[in-house]
Amino acid sequence: MHQLFRLFAITLLFVIGMYSPLSAQARVDWDPRPSFRVGDELRLDLRLKIQGDIRGFSPHQPIDDEGFHLHRRRAGIEGTLFERVTFQIERELRKRGPWRDVYANVEVVEAFEVRAGKFKMPFGLEQTTSTTDLDFVSRTNGSDALTPAREVGVMAHGRLGSRLEYETGLFRNDGENARLTEPAFLLPDEELTERSRSVAARLVATPWGRGGGSRPRIGVALTSSTSPDGLNSLRGRSTYDTVFAPRVYVRGTRLRTGLEGEWNPGALGFRGEFIRVTQERLGQGLGDVDLSDYIGRAWYVSAAWVITGEEKAGGVRPQRSLFQNGFGAIEVASRFEAMGFRSGSTDGPAFTNPRADHVAPNEVRVWTAGVNWYPNRWVRLQGNAVRETFEDPNRTPVPGDSTFWSGVLRMQVVI
Numbered sequence: 001m002h003q004l005f006r007l008f009a010i011t012l013l014f015v016i017g018m019y020s021p022l023s024a025q026a027r028v029d030w031d032p033r034p035s036f037r038v039g040d041e042l043r044l045d046l047r048l049k050i051q052g053d054i055r056g057f058s059p060h061q062p063i064d065d066e067g068f069h070l071h072r073r074r075a076g077i078e079g080t081l082f083e084r085v086t087f088q089i090e091r092e093l094r095k096r097g098p099w100r101d102v103y104a105n106v107e108v109v110e111a112f113e114v115r116a117g118k119f120k121m122p123f124g125l126e127q128t129t130s131t132t133d134l135d136f137v138s139r140t141n142g143s144d145a146l147t148p149a150r151e152v153g154v155m156a157h158g159r160l161g162s163r164l165e166y167e168t169g170l171f172r173n174d175g176e177n178a179r180l181t182e183p184a185f186l187l188p189d190e191e192l193t194e195r196s197r198s199v200a201a202r203l204v205a206t207p208w209g210r211g212g213g214s215r216p217r218i219g220v221a222l223t224s225s226t227s228p229d230g231l232n233s234l235r236g237r238s239t240y241d242t243v244f245a246p247r248v249y250v251r252g253t254r255l256r257t258g259l260e261g262e263w264n265p266g267a268l269g270f271r272g273e274f275i276r277v278t279q280e281r282l283g284q285g286l287g288d289v290d291l292s293d294y295i296g297r298a299w300y301v302s303a304a305w306v307i308t309g310e311e312k313a314g315g316v317r318p319q320r321s322l323f324q325n326g327f328g329a330i331e332v333a334s335r336f337e338a339m340g341f342r343s344g345s346t347d348g349p350a351f352t353n354p355r356a357d358h359v360a361p362n363e364v365r366v367w368t369a370g371v372n373w374y375p376n377r378w379v380r381l382q383g384n385a386v387r388e389t390f391e392d393p394n395r396t397p398v399p400g401d402s403t404f405w406s407g408v409l410r411m412q413v414v415i
Contacts, residue, residue, distance in 0.1 A: 033415045041082055047090070048415040049074040049132060057240060057397075058405045071410070072131070074100065088119075100150065111158040121148045121175055122155065122167035122202040123221045125260035125273050126300075132414045133315055135269065135304045135333040136370050137384045138239070142298020142339040145236055146256065146275045148175025148223055151198065162209040168201040174225040174254065180232050198225035204260075213313035216263040223256040231354060233279050233294050236341050238364055239386055239406055240397040245341035245362050248294050248354040252280025264313040267306040269333075274299045278344075284355055291357045292344035300337035307332060322375035329374040338365045340391065352395075363391040382410040 029035040034046040051072040076090030084107050090100040103117025120128050124147035126139050138144075148171075155169030175198070204219035227233070229251040236245030260273045275298045281291035308329045310316050320326020340363030343356070350360035370384045386406045393402040 042079070044077060044079045046415070047074075047076045047078055048413070050413045051131070052411050053137070054409045056407050073097075076101070109158070111160055112156065113158050114154065114156055115169075116154045118150055118152045119155075120150050121153070121171055121198070121200045121223060122157070122169065123147050123200055123223050123256060123258055124275065125219065125262060125271065132380075132412060135271075135302060135331070135372065136335060136368055137382050137408050137410045140273075140298065140300045140335070140337040140339070141236065141238060141364060141366065142275050142300065142337060143273075144177065145234055145339065146277050146296050146298050147177060147258075148198065148200070148256070149177045151175045153198075155200075163206050165204045165206075166202070169199070171198040171200065174198045174223070174227075178225075178234060178254075180228065180230065198223055200224075214264050214266070214311075217261065219258075219260045221256075221258040221260070223254075225254050227251060227254050227279060229283070234277060234296055234341075236296070236339055236362065236364065238390075238397065239366065239388055240404065242397040244364060244390060244392070244395045245296075246352075246354065248281070248356075248359060249284040250279045250281050250294060251284060252282040254279045264311075267309055267312055269304040269312040270302070272299075272301040285357060286355070291355070294341065294343055294359065296339070296341045298337070298339035300335055302333060302335035304331055304333035306330070316372075316374055317377050318374050321377070324376075328376060331372040331374070333368075333370045333372065335368045335370075336366070337368075338363060340364070361391065362395050365389045378413060378415055380410075380412045380414075382408075382412065384408050384410075 026038045029037060036044040049072055053069050053071045055069065073093040074090060075093055076088060078086070078088045080086050085104060087104040088101045090102070092098055092100065099118065101119050103115055103119045105113055105115040107113045122128065124143055126134070126143040127147040127149055131139070151171040151173055153169050153171030155167055157165070157167040159165050200221070200223040202219055202221035204217055206215050206217050208215050227250045231247045231249055233247045233250045235243055235247045238244055254277065256275065256277045258273065258275045261271070263270045277296040279294045281294060283290060285291045304312065306312055306316055306329055308319070310319055310329045316329050316331060318326065318329040322328045340361060341359070342361035343359040345357045348358055350356070350358045352360045365388070367387045368384055370382060373381045375381070384407065388404045388406070390396045390402045393400055396402060397404060
């Protein structure tokens with residue numbers, strides 16, 4: 001990863017050196033963010049994202065996220081070269097902070113572009129949407145647990161006419177959300193041979209043609225990879241960061257399938273998504289027998305309304321900012337979601353043992369209500385109330401209780 005960053009940094013410095021700020025074409029813009037430009041050949045935008053949260057839970061429990069937490073401190077550079085090459089470098093501003101997006105994208109023609117580096121795999125409408133553009137403070141539990149998120153790889157993508165967009169790529173592993181906790185049963189000098197690269201693909205249709213994001217969009221997506229022998233399944237975590245569906249032993253193919261939809265007519269916004277993941281458990285039973293697949297499923301539907309009348313498509317931008325003859329923009333939103341895990345087999349009694357053929361199922365259902373205030377185009381204040389209900393009252397943040405409330409306030413600055 002560091003070698004990849006060095007390559008981008010050296011290339012960037014070389015290009016900046018070619019275009020001296022003394023050039024008559026060079027200029028610095030501040031709208032909407034600090035930007036260095038040289039004609040139409042070079043553009044560099046400086047980006048900064050800061051998010052601070054105040055959280056509370058009921059019933060009260062000593063949970064790490066309670067109280068104030070500086071959730072995100074991220075800085076980066078975005079740029080364009082010769083109107084054909086775009087790139088992004090982004091990192092968390094904390095000790096040993098991880099690199100986020102580090103990639104370059106080349107547009108050959110509108111129907112064929114190539115992206116290489118570290119970026120989000122093309123799976124999950126909500127996961128591939130930046131948190132700064134979400135209607136709620138957090139993504140759904142399903143988007144956090146079942147989608148792959150970022151990975152190093154290469155992807156081809158483009159637009160086919162006015163109605164179809166495609167993305168397909170090959171990636172080194174299965175994404176940050178699927179890190180191995182037990183990298184197989186290896187001897188000290190033994191190499192992992194079962195783990196394969198991931199392939200991913202997504203197709204999005206806009207049946208009524210382009211509309212600047214205001215037309216309905218429907219998409220399908222899939223990923224396929226191989227999980228090595230070990231306690232390496234995906235798992236379910238709640239808003240409380242409680243594991244309500246622990247890992248089980250898996251080996252074999254992990255297949256994700258997804259269906260997504262989005263529509264932003266005027267000041268309204270609607271979203272929905274369904275995700276299903278199957279994980280093979282070859283040779284994981286007593287006597288090395290095959291067990292039934294371990295299955296994770298999630299869905300959500302959400303609606304938002306900008307009550308001050310601004311357009312929803314492309315992000316809310318206040319018509320009249322605070323202290324500039326206005327109060328900013330106000331948005332209300334609501335979301336229903338569910339995520340659960342179960343085994344393919346339902347024969348006989350269910351057990352929580354990670355090698356059981358019939359794994360005891362568990363599911364969490366969540367309702368979130370939110371209010372967003374945009375004082376200006378750089379600042380947003382969000383408030384969310386969250387109600388969670390668990391299927392199994394013995395596997396919850398407080399065993400014996402099945403329903404919990406939480407609240408969060410967030411201040412977000414994006415430049």
